[in-house]
Amino acid sequence: MSLFRSVVRGTGSALPRAVVTNKDLEARIDTSDEWIQQRTGIRQRYIAGDGETTVSLGEAAARRALDAAGLVPEDIDLVILATATPDNTFPASSTQIQRRLGITKGFAFDVQAVCSGFVYALTTADLYLKAGMARRALVIGAETFSRIIDWSDRTTCVLFGDGAGALVLERQEGDPSGPGVLISRLRADGSHGDKLFVDGGPSSTGTVGHLRMEGREVFKHAVGMITDVVEESLEALSLTPGDIDWFVPHQANRRIIEASAKKLGIAIEKVVITVDQHGNTSAASIPLAIDHAVRDGRIRAGDLVLLEAMGGGFTWGAVVVRW
Numbered sequence: 001m002s003l004f005r006s007v008v009r010g011t012g013s014a015l016p017r018a019v020v021t022n023k024d025l026e027a028r029i030d031t032s033d034e035w036i037q038q039r040t041g042i043r044q045r046y047i048a049g050d051g052e053t054t055v056s057l058g059e060a061a062a063r064r065a066l067d068a069a070g071l072v073p074e075d076i077d078l079v080i081l082a083t084a085t086p087d088n089t090f091p092a093s094s095t096q097i098q099r100r101l102g103i104t105k106g107f108a109f110d111v112q113a114v115c116s117g118f119v120y121a122l123t124t125a126d127l128y129l130k131a132g133m134a135r136r137a138l139v140i141g142a143e144t145f146s147r148i149i150d151w152s153d154r155t156t157c158v159l160f161g162d163g164a165g166a167l168v169l170e171r172q173e174g175d176p177s178g179p180g181v182l183i184s185r186l187r188a189d190g191s192h193g194d195k196l197f198v199d200g201g202p203s204s205t206g207t208v209g210h211l212r213m214e215g216r217e218v219f220k221h222a223v224g225m226i227t228d229v230v231e232e233s234l235e236a237l238s239l240t241p242g243d244i245d246w247f248v249p250h251q252a253n254r255r256i257i258e259a260s261a262k263k264l265g266i267a268i269e270k271v272v273i274t275v276d277q278h279g280n281t282s283a284a285s286i287p288l289a290i291d292h293a294v295r296d297g298r299i300r301a302g303d304l305v306l307l308e309a310m311g312g313g314f315t316w317g318a319v320v321v322r323w
């Protein structure tokens, strides 16, 4: 029987024009650059301005990923967008990215797993490709969390930023040691729904609502959940943390990233960290970080790359990819 793999052909990312530094925030709310950096490692974030939306950022990231892959929009027959901040309640923002790119074949849908959205979307795309339902997928994470933040709540507004990242995945017949998505493990436990949520929605309040978070509670669960799912993925592949070339975690907080890497036994030099530059961009954070590490030459063909995320729901998951 033939073995099919979902192979990464190209990556891309996009950020809004405006940078907002911690110093800029000091002028608006009761906070300090020192507090933010010490607690989170964040120095700055990008914030969407006029005309910049989840769809426009997602489109820009997708175009760069297609360029990097040497492909054109007509080559794509599946678009999956991970987002918790779509332009409209419906149609799905993925369909509007598809429209802007001029793709008329195949199918498109959004995946909503908040900060775990990208690992959910990548896993979903991988399964569709392996099943032969599509040949080439654009897997995008794009967010404009600045539009659901309560800018008067200093405990949350300093943490998030906007942006987008994208991967082109291609169904290829391969060998077990070749490139492609090797394994995914996804989890959800809705009993934690009140720890990180948006206090509005189409069916409850008829409003968009604002992000609310019990930061300490999230922190308390994050490291354990992340390491459990990573260890399970590596075990299933008979790999050890030492085999990983690059660890690209969801970029929520430098302290969570460092504690997870330490618990897993992954050297900090192998961890891709962009939270200092981008803040927490939710579903966009992993593909944004991947694109940076690919373009600066860190992630190369043949590397074993470990992705993981945890977020609202709670949802969490890990994906291991041979580049």
Ligand SMILES: CC(C)(COP(=O)(O)OP(=O)(O)OC[C@H]1O[C@@H](n2cnc3c(N)ncnc32)[C@H](O)[C@@H]1OP(=O)(O)O)[C@@H](O)C(=O)NCCC(=O)NCCS
Residues within 6 Å of the ligand: 030, 031, 032, 035, 036, 039, 040, 115, 154, 155, 156, 158, 213, 214, 215, 216, 217, 218, 219, 252, 253, 256, 280, 310, 311, 312
């Ligand atoms: C949010 C987080 C950085 C807060 O750090 P913390 O050490 O837990 O801080 P606390 O919430 O206990 O607050 C400590 C103090 O700082 C204050 N504070 C909160 N936000 C502040 C800010 N932006 N600037 C200055 N002070 C702030 C609090 O009011 C509190 O003051 P008090 O002691 O006088 O009451 C931390 O809990 C965290 O990273 N959680 C995980 C969040 C996350 O990553 N979520 C996304 C997951 S996808």
